[in-house]
Amino acid sequence: MRLSGFPKGMDNVHSDTEIPLDALRRAINVDILDSGKIRRRKGHTLTNPMTGAHSLWSDDKNKAYLVHNNILKAVLDGGSTQDLGVIAANGNPVSYVKVNDDVYFSCATAKGKISNGTIKPWGIETPSTPPVAIESIGILNAGTYHLAMTFLLSDGRESGASTLSSVVLNGESGITITSMPVPISPDVVKKRLYVTTANGETLYLARELNPLDQFASISNDADGAELRTAYMTEPVFSTGLAQVNGRIFMIDANNPKRVVHTEALAFDHVDARKNFYLFPSDVTLIAATRNGLYVCADKTYFIRAAGTEENSQVDVFDYTGMARTVQTIPSTLEPIWLSERGAVIGHEGGNAEILSEGSLATGSMLNAASMVREQDGVRQYVVVGQQEEGSTVEAGSYAEAEITRRAV
DSSP, X not given: OOOOOOXXXXXXXXXXXXXXXXXXXXXXXXXXXXXXXXXXXOOOOOOOOOOSOEEEEEOTTSOEEEEETTEEEEEOGGGOEEEEEEOOOTTOOOEEEEETTEEEEEOSSOEEEEETTEEEOXXXXXXXXXXXXXXXXXXXXXXXXXXXXXXXXXXXOBOOOOOOEEEEESSSEEEEEEXXXXXXXXXEEEEEEEEOOTTOOOOEEEEXXXXXXXXXXXXXXXXXXXXXXXXXXXXXXXXXXXEETTEEEEEESSSTTEEEXXXXXXXXXXXXXXXXXXXXXXXXXXXXXXXXXXXXSSSEEEEETTTSTTOXXXXXXXXXXXXXXXXXXXXXXXXXXXXXXXXXXXXXXXXXXXXXXXXXXXXXXXXXXXXXXXXTTEEEEEEEEEEOSOOOSSOTTOTXXXXXXXXX
């Protein structure tokens, strides 16, 4: 019998007596080309001997980052690294998403953004308490006044507002602030005091103060800008990030059943009243298309027009995806991830495609990592991880160094 190749790739699902002649049971350390021909892999070379590194990620411009001993590092040509700064990752896997020229990152204990090679805050500390006010001398009209505080960074970004405090003026008088919140973050350079008119609801800027200031007086109606960040909070610590429709989406590390998103084109602000989706079980991954979002939780969902008022949600598969296996296919910008039934490409509109369905299954993995690579004309989706449980497929020990044949 003469075999000309294996165009059906690898099959670890069917029994030995059912495998087609043009498929392989196992394919270790070889690439199966689209033609079905087999090509031996070239092996690997050690480029950096560091141990304990994690969260390696690369964008589409050959920039790469990793975390080692709580230091976020840029990976340079040749495999050497450059320290960008300390982050409190504490061993937690870090997720990344690129938005324009900035790279946002987050894990269960740290978050920030890389801008022009420098780590900057992502989100602004919100004042934890409102200002404390009493009646004093002035020419304000009698009535109830509400007050709030915000913090300000050097680049002009403003935090969400504190909760409100109130003071009642019984006659023509003024307001004295006797206590104001002090920021913890050294990045805060100013704080702003907002106040309503008598018996009003809209807050206006009354004073811009230094971070440590505790006292201020208001004797006239505030005539500054209207408060724009009421009800806004910082982005949450996250175990997964994606960007779509001008918003960054985050798997909430403190409540993994929630997917939270920022305001449109305002990546430091989350409207705590409405900017989230809630799912029946923990979300393992999120993956963005051009105008929608795949969410893997108890099953796989697709949210059309995610984050907008026109959003709608549909079921895609009755099973989930594996955490930290999402990548983007450079040629199509479509997401690809791994499920227990194999690799999945998330097409627009929720029309997801399972690669090698019926012939190649992976089972579940822990501590997975993935990449899309192209070398010598072969484009591949590669996943490594630890087997979580015994595979139910016919060949249970296949997961040593194998990939699917299907090019992406």
